[in-house]
Every structure is written in structure tokens, then in C-alpha cells.
Amino acid sequence: MRKKKQPKGRNKPDENRKPVAERLTEVLDLPKDIVLNLPRLIFTGNRELFIENYRGIVEYSDTVIRLNTSECMIKITGGALGIKSIAAEEITLQGKIKTLEFI
Amino acid sequence: MLVWILNFFRGYVSVLLHGHFIERFINVCTNRNIYLWDIRKSTPTDAGMKMSIRGFRQIRPVARKTHTRVRIRKKHGFPILMHRYRKRYFFFAGVLLFMLFVFGMSQFVWSIEVAGNERVPTQQILDTLAQLGFKEGTFRPGVDVVDLKNNALLQLDALSWLWVDLRGSKAFVSVQEKTPPPVIVPKDQPCDIIAVKAGVIKLVNAKAGKAAVAPGETVQEGQLLVSGVVTSQNPEIPHRYEHALGEVYARTWYDQSGQYAPTREVHTFTGKQKKHRSMKIFGKKINFYINGNAPYENCDKVTDESELKLGQHHYLGITWITDVYKQYDVSHEPVPLEENLSIAQKALEEKILSQVGDGAQEVARRFDHTVAEDGTVNASLTIEFTEQIGMPKQITSQIPAQSPPPAKQPGQ
Numbered sequence: 001m002r003k004k005k006q007p008k009g010r011n012k013p014d015e016n017r018k019p020v021a022e023r024l025t026e027v028l029d030l031p032k033d034i035v036l037n038l039p040r041l042i043f044t045g046n047r048e049l050f051i052e053n054y055r056g057i058v059e060y061s062d063t064v065i066r067l068n069t070s071e072c073m074i075k076i077t078g079g080a081l082g083i084k085s086i087a088a089e090e091i092t093l094q095g096k097i098k099t100l101e102f103i
Numbered sequence: 104m105l106v107w108i109l110n111f112f113r114g115y116v117s118v119l120l121h122g123h124f125i126e127r128f129i130n131v132c133t134n135r136n137i138y139l140w141d142i143r144k145s146t147p148t149d150a151g152m153k154m155s156i157r158g159f160r161q162i163r164p165v166a167r168k169t170h171t172r173v174r175i176r177k178k179h180g181f182p183i184l185m186h187r188y189r190k191r192y193f194f195f196a197g198v199l200l201f202m203l204f205v206f207g208m209s210q211f212v213w214s215i216e217v218a219g220n221e222r223v224p225t226q227q228i229l230d231t232l233a234q235l236g237f238k239e240g241t242f243r244p245g246v247d248v249v250d251l252k253n254n255a256l257l258q259l260d261a262l263s264w265l266w267v268d269l270r271g272s273k274a275f276v277s278v279q280e281k282t283p284p285p286v287i288v289p290k291d292q293p294c295d296i297i298a299v300k301a302g303v304i305k306l307v308n309a310k311a312g313k314a315a316v317a318p319g320e321t322v323q324e325g326q327l328l329v330s331g332v333v334t335s336q337n338p339e340i341p342h343r344y345e346h347a348l349g350e351v352y353a354r355t356w357y358d359q360s361g362q363y364a365p366t367r368e369v370h371t372f373t374g375k376q377k378k379h380r381s382m383k384i385f386g387k388k389i390n391f392y393i394n395g396n397a398p399y400e401n402c403d404k405v406t407d408e409s410e411l412k413l414g415q416h417h418y419l420g421i422t423w424i425t426d427v428y429k430q431y432d433v434s435h436e437p438v439p440l441e442e443n444l445s446i447a448q449k450a451l452e453e454k455i456l457s458q459v460g461d462g463a464q465e466v467a468r469r470f471d472h473t474v475a476e477d478g479t480v481n482a483s484l485t486i487e488f489t490e491q492i493g494m495p496k497q498i499t500s501q502i503p504a505q506s507p508p509p510a511k512q513p514g515q
Contacts, residue, residue, distance in 0.1 A: 056130040056133070057126040057129050057130055058126065059126060060125065060126045060129070060142075060144060061144055061147060062143070062144050082141070082142055082143045082144075083129070083139070083140070083141075083142035083143075083152075084140060084141065084142075085138070085139070085140035085141075086129060086132075086133055086138075086139045086140065086142065087133060087136075087138055088133050088134065088136060
């Protein structure tokens with residue numbers, strides 16, 4: 001009698017397992033920021049930060065800026081922070097950036 | 104920078120916001136496609152930012168919704184300036200006048216350059232063109248280049264081709280000179296071959312006609328070399344006129360001599376200089392100096408002309424001229440004998456080569472020099488060439504026909 005293969009951990013939630021869409025983009029070599037709607041961040045030293053694909057400002061002062069994105073929140077701290085320009089899809093921050101956190 | 108220029112021309116306002124929900128205000132603005140930039144928060148409830156005029160017009164509902172008070176700090180940009188100065192009629196008239204002036208002045212020909220001529224003087228070409236109504240200050244659209252070219256070529260016989268290229272307000276006249284045709288005696292005309300220059304005959308190659316000289320003979324300029332008149336030994340046959348053909352090679356000598364001073368002038372600039380400025384407006388020169396003479400006894404004059412141009416070729420008829428006179432001291436520097444001799448030889452050789460005809464071959468040369476007490480070099484150079492010296496010359500005077508043979512008298 002053949003032994004039936006036991007499905008291993010199929011119903012167990014795997015913490016390291018990536019979602020299907022992400023695995024698909026990796027297999028097909030597609031740019032993740034477009035397919036998964038992730039933000040794209042470009043630093044210029046610690047002076048400027050360009051963020052594409054954000055979802056709005058949550059908090060804004062000259063020391064802390066919090067932004068919403070599709071997945072998580074981005075928290076930037078520093079000094080003399082300002083918004084150089086802002087449009088529907090992209091934002092450029094300037095100032096002395098100290099930390100950046102994904103919350 | 105580019106964005107700045109764009110914003111300037113569109114016009115923008117710098118505003119101050121006061122409220123507790125400035126983040127919300129910004130979010131709503133971005134959702135409504137109102138572009139904001141240079142956002143700065145001074146206090147937790149105050150912020151400054153910039154937005155376009157169009158954006159500012161859409162902001163009222165957003166401000167109401169987010170309970171934000173908006174105050175204009177400053178208006179910037181071109182539309183604001185235009186609005187502010189809209190009553191300055193004479194300013195606008197001036198701008199318009201200036202543009203008309205620049206445009207109008209570039210419609211005239213303000214400078215003519217002639218290129219390609221060697222024998223025909225530039226002034227002659229310019230004069231001819233001026234006679235045909237094309238000179239500095241001519242209205243450009245009224246110029247028919249093809250017509251001008253045809254008429255100018257009719258008047259300037261020495262040119263084979265001419266073209267006036269109008270580039271903006273500059274005219275470039277390119278010409279091609281005719282090569283003078285060699286003296287050709289028509290084949291059916293009788294001719295002699297005579298010597299162009301004196302020499303000793305080396306070789307006579309007469310293809311038609313009769314050689315009048317033999318190798319080794321010395322001939323003078325203009326002497327007959329190959330005769331076109333062929334006489335027969337038989338007195339009964341009258342002589343014939345032929346078109347003499349052939350080449351006559353001769354040894355020719357050329358002498359040149361000259362004196363070469365043992366010192367040469369050396370100019371050392373003293374650093375002193377004076378500038379004379381002047382302006383040329385539509386062909387008329389206006390001087391900004393009183394004494395037009397050179398300010399120093401020994402000086403070089405360097406002229407710099409800068410033309411007021413629109414783009415590369417639209418010369419507007421105004422030239423700014425600076426004449427710089429640089430003073431120098433003259434001192435005499437001895438020239439070493441060796442160098443002086445080589446200078447002498449080179450100069451003399453150049454002089455000789457300018458006299459020699461085409462195809463001459465150098466056979467021998469002699470360079471002599473004596474040095475005078477004060478060091479002056481007296482040099483002479485002799486070069487011997489072998490060259491063709493024959494040149495056809497039409498027979499104009501008819502030699503009286505050979506006397507007819509005496510009639511045989513019957514009964515003798």
C-alpha cells in the first residue's frame with residue numbers, strides 16, 4: 001500500500017512565506033514598485049529625500065514627518081525639515097534627515 | 104532652474120497658513136491636483152508654502168473644509184508684473200520699438216566680405232556691386248541675388264564666377280577669377296617660335312618649321328628660334344609659311360643680390376598702451392577720441408572690432424572698435440653671420456623662383472658673399488636652370504615672296 005504523502009505545514013501560517021504576487025514578480029523579474037505599488041525612495045545624502053508612490057501626510061512638523069504608503073508608514077526625523085515640493089504621487093523632503101523608520 | 108523659470112512665467116503666490124490641520128490641508132490639495140512647493144512649518148499651527156495662481160484660485164473650499172486660514176504673503180511671477188505695470192504704456196511702446204528696431208536693422212546689409220580674389224582688387228568688386236545698387240545699408244529683401252550676380256559678372260570681365268551669399272545682415276561675396284588663356288596662335292595661322300628670355304640653347308626640337316638656332320648658341324630675348332618661313336634650296340619653289348611647332352630648351356641664369364645688415368630691430372613692449380575707442384553706426388564712424396594720431400613714436404596698433412549681432416549672422420549695423428596702441432622700445436640685436444647668410448640665401452632664392460617659368464629645372468647654383476667691415480653681408484646668388492624658352496608668335500609681316508625664277512628666254 002502506498003503511503004499518502006502528508007502535506008507538510010500547508011495549513012500552518014509560515015511567517016517567512018512571501019505573498020503570491022511578490023513571488024510572481026520575483027519569478028517574472030518585474031519591477032516591484034510598480035506591480036506591488038510600493039513606495040520608491042531616493043536619498044540625496046541626508047539633505048533630500050524623494051518619495052514616489054506615497055499616500056498622504058500623517059504628521060508634519062520641522063522635526064518629524066510621517067507619511068502613509070500602501071504598506072506601511074514612513075517616519076522621518078531630523079531638523080529643519082520641509083517639503084520642497086508635493087504632488088499627488090510624489091513628494092520631495094528637504095532638511096537634515098537623521099532617521100527613517102518603516103512602522 | 105527650469106522649473107523655476109516655468110513657475111515664474113506662470114506666476115505663483117507665497118502664502119501663510121494658520122490652522123490645526125495643515126497636514127490635512129496639504130493632503131487635500133494634493134488630491135485635488137494643486138501643486139505645492141517650499142512648505143515650511145514655523146510653528147505647529149503656522150506654515151508657509153508656495154502655489155501657482157491657478158492653484159490658489161481653487162483653494163478656498165479646501166481651506167474651509169480643513170479650517171485653515173490662508174493669507175497671501177507675496178505674489179511672484181510674470182503675470183503679476185504685467186498686471187502691476189499694465190499702465191506703463193511707454194514702457195511697452197519701448198519694448199515694441201526695440202524689437203522693431205532689432206528686427207528692422209537686421210533687414211539691411213551691413214557688411215560685405217569679398218573672398219577668392221587675388222588679382223582683382225576687392226575695392227573694384229565692391230564698387231561694381233555698389234553701382235548695381237548693392238552696398239552697405241541696402242535693404243535685404245530688395246536684393247535679387249541672381250540678377251546681381253549676372254550684372255556684376257558682365258561688368259567684371261576678369262571674374263568667371265561670383266556669388267553673393269546673404270547670411271543675416273552680412274553678405275559674403277565669393278568670386279572666382281578667370282585664368283588668363285595662354286597665347287595660342289590658331290593652327291592655320293603661320294607663326295614663329297621666339298625666345299621668351301635669354302639663354303644658351305641646349306636642345307631644339309622643331310616639329311614643324313625650321314630651326315633657326317643650334318645647340319650651344321646664345322640667344323637674346325625675342326630672338327627667332329624656330330622659323331615658320333620655310334625656304335627651299337630650289338629657287339624655283341617659293342617659300343612656305345608654316346605654323347611652327349616645337350620646344351626649345353635652353354640654359355638660363357638668374358642673378359639676385361642684396362645687402363643684409365648685421366643687426367636687426369628688436370621691439371620690446373614697454374607695457375604702456377593707449378586705447379582709442381570708436382563706434383561704427385551704419386557705416387559711419389564716430390570717434391570717442393580727439394587726437395587721431397598715434398600717441399607714441401614707436402608703437403603697434405591692434406584693432407579689435409566687436410559687432411552687435413543677433414545670433415550668429417544678424418549684424419545690426421553697430422560696431423564697437425577699440426584701437427590699442429602699444430608702445431615699444433627699439434633696440435638692435437646683432438645677427439650671427441651664419442644666420443644672416445641663410446636668411447640672405449633664402450630671400451634671394453625666393454626672388455629668383457618667382458621669376459622662373461613653370462617646369463624649369465635647377466642645374467647648378469652659386470652663392471657668394473662678402474662681409475663688409477661693419478658686418479653688412481653683401482650676398483649674391485646665381486642659379487642655372489634648364490627651361491623651355493620658346494613661345495609662338497604670329498607672323499604678321501609678310502616677307503616678300505622669293506623672286507620668281509628668271510624666265511627662260513627662248514633661243515638662248
